[in-house]
Amino acid sequence: MAVVADAGTLYGLLAVGAGLATGLAGIGAGVGEQGIGAAVVGVVAEEPGFLGKGLFLMLLPETLIIFGLAVSLILMFAWTPFSGIVTP
Amino acid sequence: MLRPVKMSRVVVAGSKNVIAPVVEKLHELRLLHIVNYNGSQPSFEMGKPIGKAKEYSEDLIKLRSVTRYLDIKNKAPEKTYAESQILSEMDNLLNNVGADITATFERITAIDAEVKTKQDQAKALTPLAVLPLPLDAYYGYDSLATFVGTAASAVDADVARVSPVNEIYSGSAKNATFVAVFVPIEKAGDVSAVLSEHGFSETSVPKLEGNVDSAIATLEGSVKSLEGEKAPLQKKLTDMKKQYEDLMLATDEYLSMQTQKTEAPLRFAETANAFVIDGWVPTDEFSRLKSELESAAGGKVDVQLIDDKEAEDLVEKGEDVPTKIDNPSLVKPYELVTRLFAIPEYKEFDPSLLIFIFFPIMFGMILGDIGYGVMSLLVLLMLKKKFRTDGWQQLINIVMIASVWSIIFGIFFGEIFGPLGLWGRIMGHMSEHELEAAKHAGLYFGEGVFGSLGRIGFWGIDIFPMDRLATNAVLLLIGTSIFIGVIHCSVGSIFGIMTELNYGEKKHAYFERLPVMLFQVFFAITLLGLVMGQMMMVYIGAIVIVVSIVMNVMGPEGAMGLAHVPSYVSNLISYLRLLAIGLASVGLAYAANQLAFYVIMPMLSGGATNSAEFSIPAIIVGILVLFAVHFINFLLGILSPFMHPLRLHYVEMFTKFYSAHGGGVEYSPFGHVRKFLKA
Numbered sequence: 009m010a011v012v013a014d015a016g017t018l019y020g021l022l023a024v025g026a027g028l029a030t031g032l033a034g035i036g037a038g039v040g041e042q043g044i045g046a047a048v049v050g051v052v053a054e055e056p057g058f059l060g061k062g063l064f065l066m067l068l069p070e071t072l073i074i075f076g077l078a079v080s081l082i083l084m085f086a087w088t089p090f091s092g093i094v095t096p
Numbered sequence: 097m098l099r100p101v102k103m104s105r106v107v108v109a110g111s112k113n114v115i116a117p118v119v120e121k122l123h124e125l126r127l128l129h130i131v132n133y134n135g136s137q138p139s140f141e142m143g144k145p146i147g148k149a150k151e152y153s154e155d156l157i158k159l160r161s162v163t164r165y166l167d168i169k170n171k172a173p174e175k176t177y178a179e180s181q182i183l184s185e186m187d188n189l190l191n192n193v194g195a196d197i198t199a200t201f202e203r204i205t206a207i208d209a210e211v212k213t214k215q216d217q218a219k220a221l222t223p224l225a226v227l228p229l230p231l232d233a234y235y236g237y238d239s240l241a242t243f244v245g246t247a248a249s250a251v252d253a254d255v256a257r258v259s260p261v262n263e264i265y266s267g268s269a270k271n272a273t274f275v276a277v278f279v280p281i282e283k284a285g286d287v288s289a290v291l292s293e294h295g296f297s298e299t300s301v302p303k304l305e306g307n308v309d310s311a312i313a314t315l316e317g318s319v320k321s322l323e324g325e326k327a328p329l330q331k332k333l334t335d336m337k338k339q340y341e342d343l344m345l346a347t348d349e350y351l352s353m354q355t356q357k358t359e360a361p362l363r364f365a366e367t368a369n370a371f372v373i374d375g376w377v378p379t380d381e382f383s384r385l386k387s388e389l390e391s392a393a394g395g396k397v398d399v400q401l402i403d404d405k406e407a408e409d410l411v412e413k414g415e416d417v418p419t420k421i422d423n424p425s426l427v428k429p430y431e432l433v434t435r436l437f438a439i440p441e442y443k444e445f446d447p448s449l450l451i452f453i454f455f456p457i458m459f460g461m462i463l464g465d466i467g468y469g470v471m472s473l474l475v476l477l478m479l480k481k482k483f484r485t486d487g488w489q490q491l492i493n494i495v496m497i498a499s500v501w502s503i504i505f506g507i508f509f510g511e512i513f514g515p516l517g518l519w520g521r522i523m524g525h526m527s528e529h530e531l532e533a534a535k536h537a538g539l540y541f542g543e544g545v546f547g548s549l550g551r552i553g554f555w556g557i558d559i560f561p562m563d564r565l566a567t568n569a570v571l572l573l574i575g576t577s578i579f580i581g582v583i584h585c586s587v588g589s590i591f592g593i594m595t596e597l598n599y600g601e602k603k604h605a606y607f608e609r610l611p612v613m614l615f616q617v618f619f620a621i622t623l624l625g626l627v628m629g630q631m632m633m634v635y636i637g638a639i640v641i642v643v644s645i646v647m648n649v650m651g652p653e654g655a656m657g658l659a660h661v662p663s664y665v666s667n668l669i670s671y672l673r674l675l676a677i678g679l680a681s682v683g684l685a686y687a688a689n690q691l692a693f694y695v696i697m698p699m700l701s702g703g704a705t706n707s708a709e710f711s712i713p714a715i716i717v718g719i720l721v722l723f724a725v726h727f728i729n730f731l732l733g734i735l736s737p738f739m740h741p742l743r744l745h746y747v748e749m750f751t752k753f754y755s756a757h758g759g760g761v762e763y764s765p766f767g768h769v770r771k772f773l774k775a
Contacts (some may be wrong), residue, residue, distance in 0.1 A: 059437035069744040071670045073753070078669050080576060081676075085567050 026080035033076020040069030097427070098445050101378045101420040102590050105407035108373040108389060110397030115371050118359045121392035123353070124183045126767030129418040131374040132529070133365040143361030143371060152358060156351040162194045163344050165201040166337040170345065172484040177346040186322070186347055189340065197336060200329050209327045211319050211641055217302040217314040224301065225272050225308045226267030234276070234301045245278040248295030251275055259283035260291050294605045316364050346772035354770045360766065376763070377732055417442035420763035427452040429493035437746055441760035443598045445591045445753060451745055456583055458741035459499025462678040464564070465685065467513035467732050469503035495738065512683035515563050564682045573675040576626070580764035581671030582620040584744065588752030589613035595753050607651030612752065614644035615664045667748045673740050677701055688725035692718040
């Protein structure tokens with residue numbers, strides 16, 4: 009079987025993938041929070057007692073970035089299909 | 097602690113003769129949470145205010161308008177007053193001092209208005225300076241129409257076409273042509289149409305005399321003298337604010353208390369000769385309330401406890417049992433977090449104690465740095481003296497307790513301003529004889545701060561202090577985070593089950609709350625089994641997971657309950673933030689240390705490898721960079737470890753048991769906490 013990439017390249021691709029996972033998830037979370045955040049600020053200006061619930065709603069999309077991060081961590085630390093050939 | 101204080105429903109009934117002493121006593125005791133009478137019983141009317149209610153509220157309005165002029169806001173009291181002192185000074189304060197302040201304030205407002213007019217006039221006059229006319233030439237004609245303003249192009253020819261008799265002056269200033277056109281009044285309409293074709297826009301000329309420059313000078317002079325008059329008046333108000341601030345707030349408090357008392361009967365039910373007050377009181381305070389009220393009214397009042405069953409009926413009919421949260425002083429600050437979300441209902445749990453247990457540990461686990469922990473403790477001790485309001489004090493206490501945990505975790509992680517210690521980095525750069533000197537001074541503890549202590553740990557695994565940036569540590573912390581999540585969520589689920597049982601909803605308890613807990617616990621056990629290679633655990637876990645999903649489907653939501661299953665997993669994954677945010681903060685601290693000691697200092701010293709060869713400017717620049725980056729990291733390091741555990745509580749834990757039945761009503765007994773008044 010032909011060699012398609014050397015170990016360093018594979019490890020580099022893993023790192024790029026991990027970066028994309030966290031980064032894109034971050035963008036997603038940001039887009040999600042943008043709308044909610046604006047609405048919450050509006051409501052809190054009218055009724056300060058809503059702050060707690062507003063915060064709760066605003067922080068909901070935060071989980072998205074943690075999913076991305078989980079994928080990154082798995083890629084970087086726990087995923088070992090190349091463990092035989094990749095030595096970081 | 098975990099549950100709100102037990103409350104009892106009471107009815108206070110008495111003769112109208114004693115309504116004043118009863119109200120006075122209730123106000124002083126601060127025990128009875130009054131249920132407002134809604135006028136639903138035909139034989140009872142709503143009560144009427146007693147005593148001088150109207151006068152008190154009028155005085156209060158008067159006082160509030162004066163305090164608004166002085167811009168007095170509520171603040172921590174500097175001194176307190178006796179009620180008699182307030183009474184003797186109130187008249188003078190409201191009438192003489194009040195009138196003085198009002199007059200001063202009104203004069204300042206008038207001056208401001210006048211200054212504004214004069215400045216506008218001066219502004220309107222400035223362009224007129226290009227026309228060779230005195231100001232009184234612009235007004236006072238019976239048979240002439242005057243047009244003064246800017247025009248885009250020359251108007252002379254066109255105006256002459258419609259009105260042969262005319263007088264036109266023009267001059268240019270600041271890329272606009274300024275024109276003054278005088279025509280007979282009967283041609284005004286035509287001329288106006290012609291002018292608008294030339295983009296004419298009219299300016300209003302103030303009715304003043306003399307030439308333009310001197311008029312402007314006069315206006316500016318009077319503005320100056322008005323401002324001169326305003327300054328001492330403003331100083332007077334500031335002085336008066338200083339002098340009367342506390343007294344005014346105390347009087348405000350006194351009047352508010354009096355209005356509260358005189359208007360209290362509006363919340364009672366009344367007949368011609370008697371009154372009835374409904375309310376809730378903490379069960380163990382009932383006997384005190386009863387004896388105090390009876391002695392105050394000389395026996396002309398009856399205080400009765402309504403038994404639990406009857407009270408239950410009232411609650412069924414829509415009465416809210418007030419929630420009185422009661423926690424030991426150490427846990428009290430965490431009530432702030434609970435309150436921010438919602439007041440628990442009477443039958444629900446008060447999660448403050450849980451927040452007290454979990455929140456600081458999570459904060460500590462994320463920040464986990466001795467240096468930052470000590471820094472934030474010091475900063476907070478300073479802030480504690482500055483910000484004296486209750487809310488700030490609670491917030492500061494929360495973060496202080498959390499900082500102590502971050503120091504404890506800092507010892508586990510071996511971090512002082514970064515992994516393995518900034519201290520260690522400094523030590524690592526010392527030359528031989530510097531090391532000797534440090535050892536001699538008792539400042540050297542081996543390689544890294546913990547070098548001399550060796551590694552510590554338990555069960556034969558000596559992992560502490562661990563380097564959080566190392567692969568093994570990351571993997572260990574991923575596991576730890578998820579297991580903290582399992583414990584956190586399970587406690588929430590257990591509370592959820594108990595809350596549902598309190599409300600008598602067995603089906604919700606066993607088929608909605610319990611499956612979540614089973615799923616999450618056995619999901620974690622399955623993962624552990626996979627990691628440890630124990631297939632037995634994996635099988636058992638998988639079986640229980642399937643059982644829990646089946647239970648969920650059998651539950652009140654039916655097959656729709658399946659939609660929640662992914663969120664059980666995502667709840668747990670969400671706890672990875674405990675590791676992730678910590679890593680980000682360690683990463684930045686590590687980068688700061690590397691940058692300063694291994695990049696900037698050697699580079700600026702011309703490639704030196706030993707700290708002894710570092711030049712002085714290099715060390716200064718390095719330390720500045722070190723400070724800047726660590727400072728930013730410190731700020732972020734306080735903010736995100738605060739927000740994220742907060743979210744873990746609100747989103748992951750509270751949703752398991754809290755406010756499933758809507759928010760509660762806080763116990764607010766009739767009465768007043770004295771701030772500026774002596775008891």
